[in-house]
Amino acid sequence: MKTKCKHPALGWSIVLCSITLMACQVLASSAFAVENGGYPRSDFLVxxxxxxxxxxxxxxxxxxxxxxxxxxxxxxxxxxxxxxxxxxxxxxxxxxxxxxxxxxxxxxxxxxxxxxxxxxxxxxxxxxxxxxxxxxxxxxxxxxxxxxxxxxxxxxxxxxxEKRPWTTDVKSYPKTSYKVDLQRQRLLTGEELFGWLGLFKQLDIVLIDARKADEYAGQKMSRASEKLGRIPGAVSLPFDRLLVGDSYKEFKTANEIKQAFDSVGAAPAKNVFFSCVSGCAASVDYFAARLLGFPKAAVYDGSWIEWSRKDYPVEAGDQAGTNGSGDKEKAPKAKSPAKKPELPRTGC
Known part of the structure; x- marks a missing residue:
């Protein structure tokens, strides 16, 4: 089966062949190995x-x-x-x-x-x-x-x-100009995702939901949203699974993060997309993926707030269904609140 994709992360007008994709997955899984707990993109942390x-x-x-x-x-x-x-x-x-x-x-x-x-x-x-x-x-x-x-x-x-320097002095710098070099492949829209439902396997897409497990399962309403549930085909990886520490949090070792991504089928050769409530928690998972050198990572900026307000299908339950990964079965319906929720103050 051949499918044309128009999102930059999938390749503009690139024809993806399912047989070739399977071969790439095998090669990537054997080639991607992090040694000594180091991050391939250690420059992303100081x-x-x-x-x-x-x-x-x-x-x-x-x-x-x-x-x-x-x-x-x-x-x-x-x-x-x-x-x-x-x-x-x-x-x-x-x-x-x-x-x-x-x-x-x-x-x-x-x-x-x-x-x-x-x-x-x-x-x-x-x-x-x-x-x-x-x-x-x-x-x-x-x-x-x-x-x-x-x-x-x-x-x-x-x-x-560590009792390092701390101040109340305010620093300022002269205004400057910023040269934008837009990397469109880093951004995902709801319209794009909706168009790919039922084709995740063919397009080698892994959609990761970084919300808490009860929100993912449709058991708890996410803030500012209008439906319970998740985007069909999304897999769950709450961002706190990538962190370690008590008094302060740090990212786990590269091998530990790799294991977390392996558990949901995410790998550097795949198109790995991240969603949450509003694109914040998703960016933690995105950052971890970039630490490991994932080249085709992107964030769905609108995330569940946008998806739940559109006439898009939803899915519920503890396990991801097949709506994003092959079949086009109707997603389970989630109950909507009787009253439109108030938008809380954002913490991100």
Whole structure:
């Protein structure tokens, strides 16, 4: 069977042959092996010591994601020296009636007004409880073609636990221009996903849902959504399965992350897409995939908030059905709330 695909992550006008895909999967599974617990893209994480050594490096810009709610100002109470405060409106807004979407102009305006160019090495820092706020910025920067971007491993929790420099001084840089090199393959739309239902196997797609297990199973309503359930064919991998630690969270070793992805059928040779409630938790899974060098990873920005508000099919139950992976059976119906839920304040 031959199927043409038009999403960049699948290849513009590339003809995929199922026999060839099976061969690629076999080769990829044997070729992809992480040795000594190292990440293929270890440059995506920096240590607390590295960041302290580069606090005054003119080629480094630090983005602080402590403040994720409209009335928060944790940044004013203290932050890593030379860090720049970023609030949620830089990475989330309403687009075509769907809330919590990335608005390109808002994001680029933030970068330029804070003196961040496409040549800077951007390091994103956040408390571990707000890791998804940091990884969302990472995803957005990759979407716009930024090549030097990292997260602080262990976040500000580890930084403070090690008694490293902390200040209330506010740093500013001269405004600059930002050169966008759009990487469209990093972004997935609901319309694209809807068009691929029933073809996941043929197109070598793995759709990962990063929400909590009860939301995935349709047992609990996700915030700001209008239906229970999930996108048909999605598999479950809550982002906290990729983290380790008590006082602060760090990403598990590469082999442990690989095992988690293996358990849901995700591999570097496949088109691995991520969804959640609004594209935040999904960006944690996305970041982990990029750490392991997955080249065809993408985030569904609208995620469940958008999908549940559209006339799209849904699926429920503990296990993924076949609607995304081959058959076109009708997805199980999930009960919708009698009253449209209020949109809560976002924490990402």
């Amino acid at each position: 240590s607390t010591q590295w960041l302290q050594d580069h606090l005054n490096d003119p080629n480094v810009r630090i983005i602080d994601r402590q403040d994720t709610l409209p009335d928060e100002d944790l940044f004013a109470k203290g932050h890593i020296p030379n860090a720049l405060r970023m609030t949620t409106d830089a990475v989330k807004g309403t687009k075509l009636g769907i809330p919590e979407m990335l608005i390109a102009k808002n994001f680029i305006d933030y970068l330029e007004s804070h003196g961040i160019s496409s040549d800077h090495h951007v390091v994103i820092v956040a408390p571990c409880s707000k890791l998804q706020a940091a990884t969302r910025v990472f995803w957005a920067l990759e979407l716009f073609g930024h090549t030097k971007v990292s997260l602080l491993d262990g976040g500000t929790d580890k930084w403070l636990a």
